Amino acid sequence: MKIAFIGGGNMASALIAGLANKLTAGAHIHVADPSAEALARLQQQFGVTTAEQADAVAAAADVIVLAVKPQAMRAVAAQLLPLLQAVPGRQPLIVSIAAGIRGADLSRWLGGYGAIVRCMPNTPALIGMGITGMVATAGVSAAQKQAADHILRAVGPTVWLDDEAQIDAVTAVSGSGPAYVFYFIEAMQQAAQEMGLSAEQGKQLAMATFTGAAQLAQQSDEPVTLLRERVTSKGGTTYAALTSMEASGVKPAIIQAMKAAAARGKEMGDELGAAS
Numbered sequence: 001m002k003i004a005f006i007g008g009g010n011m012a013s014a015l016i017a018g019l020a021n022k023l024t025a026g027a028h029i030h031v032a033d034p035s036a037e038a039l040a041r042l043q044q045q046f047g048v049t050t051a052e053q054a055d056a057v058a059a060a061a062d063v064i065v066l067a068v069k070p071q072a073m074r075a076v077a078a079q080l081l082p083l084l085q086a087v088p089g090r091q092p093l094i095v096s097i098a099a100g101i102r103g104a105d106l107s108r109w110l111g112g113y114g115a116i117v118r119c120m121p122n123t124p125a126l127i128g129m130g131i132t133g134m135v136a137t138a139g140v141s142a143a144q145k146q147a148a149d150h151i152l153r154a155v156g157p158t159v160w161l162d163d164e165a166q167i168d169a170v171t172a173v174s175g176s177g178p179a180y181v182f183y184f185i186e187a188m189q190q191a192a193q194e195m196g197l198s199a200e201q202g203k204q205l206a207m208a209t210f211t212g213a214a215q216l217a218q219q220s221d222e223p224v225t226l227l228r229e230r231v232t233s234k235g236g237t238t239y240a241a242l243t244s245m246e247a248s249g250v251k252p253a254i255i256q257a258m259k260a261a262a263a264r265g266k267e268m269g270d271e272l273g274a275a276s
């Protein structure tokens, strides 16, 4: 399978890193990006072949992964359109990872192209610990759906959606989610230092706590609420912290923030789709 990445930035690099050591014999990754420096780095790290122009890498691809910013997607579609129309019957699968951009808009920009899978991965893909929400448009064959699943599964589990509108919620939960976790870790590290621990000690304690708690929650049959309650001795230190968080409205603020992320995804779809 020949996989062409259009865009070699943050998310494409994370996917390529996860994919590179899992490809079976005969599979190959090609990457297009305007930055010669980014291409040289990807070539050196992962042995991919590269070009600065999208159509140069996409011409012979079985799967074309669109990994540019949502705002650049329409221009990339215009670059790919002649190529998709050049050989009638040749239908490479288009996999879009862009937040917001709807399958119907992308299809229209690609001249009514049908074989499109929309997906929302996340950056822990870099270490093979990503998770991806995916949805296929009606023109995707069972074999293409399987190919898309195979590619994204190389960097973590996949969650298939029935309704494309759900992908904005996936974006808000797991697409943007790593940033919320990093934000919480930053706050814990800052608090550790303000209470007299060194930066290194704060980092070690916060990181191990996050990893340990996440693993415990994943491996436990019990709900996270119960796991939280087990840490919370009545009148103790955790109780003091959680009471403070409740008083500050931390949980509603997180829920509101995530709804803002989903709303922004929908808004981007409206803005960028409406421009055509």
Ligand SMILES: NC(=O)C1=CN([C@@H]2O[C@H](COP(=O)(O)OP(=O)(O)OC[C@H]3O[C@@H](n4cnc5c(N)ncnc54)[C@H](OP(=O)(O)O)[C@@H]3O)[C@@H](O)[C@H]2O)C=CC1
Residues within 6 Å of the ligand: 006, 007, 008, 009, 010, 011, 012, 032, 033, 034, 035, 038, 052, 053, 054, 067, 068, 069, 070, 072, 075, 076, 079, 097, 098, 099, 120, 121, 122, 123, 175, 176
């Ligand atoms: N970052 C994340 O955590 C996630 C991102 N996504 C989605 O992934 C997509 C990419 O995001 P991200 O990797 O963060 O963005 P980046 O800006 O890091 O990467 C996009 C890359 O595409 C390049 N590019 C722009 N136009 C073209 C073109 N015509 N042909 C080839 N390459 C081009 C850009 O070059 P230049 O900078 O020179 O314009 C840039 O290097 C977005 O649509 C985003 O919504 C999805 C899930 C998670």
Ligand SMILES: O=C(O)[C@@H]1CCC=N1
Residues within 6 Å of the ligand: 099, 171, 175, 176
């Ligand atoms: O912030 C963004 O728009 C992208 C999509 C999900 C993560 N990063």
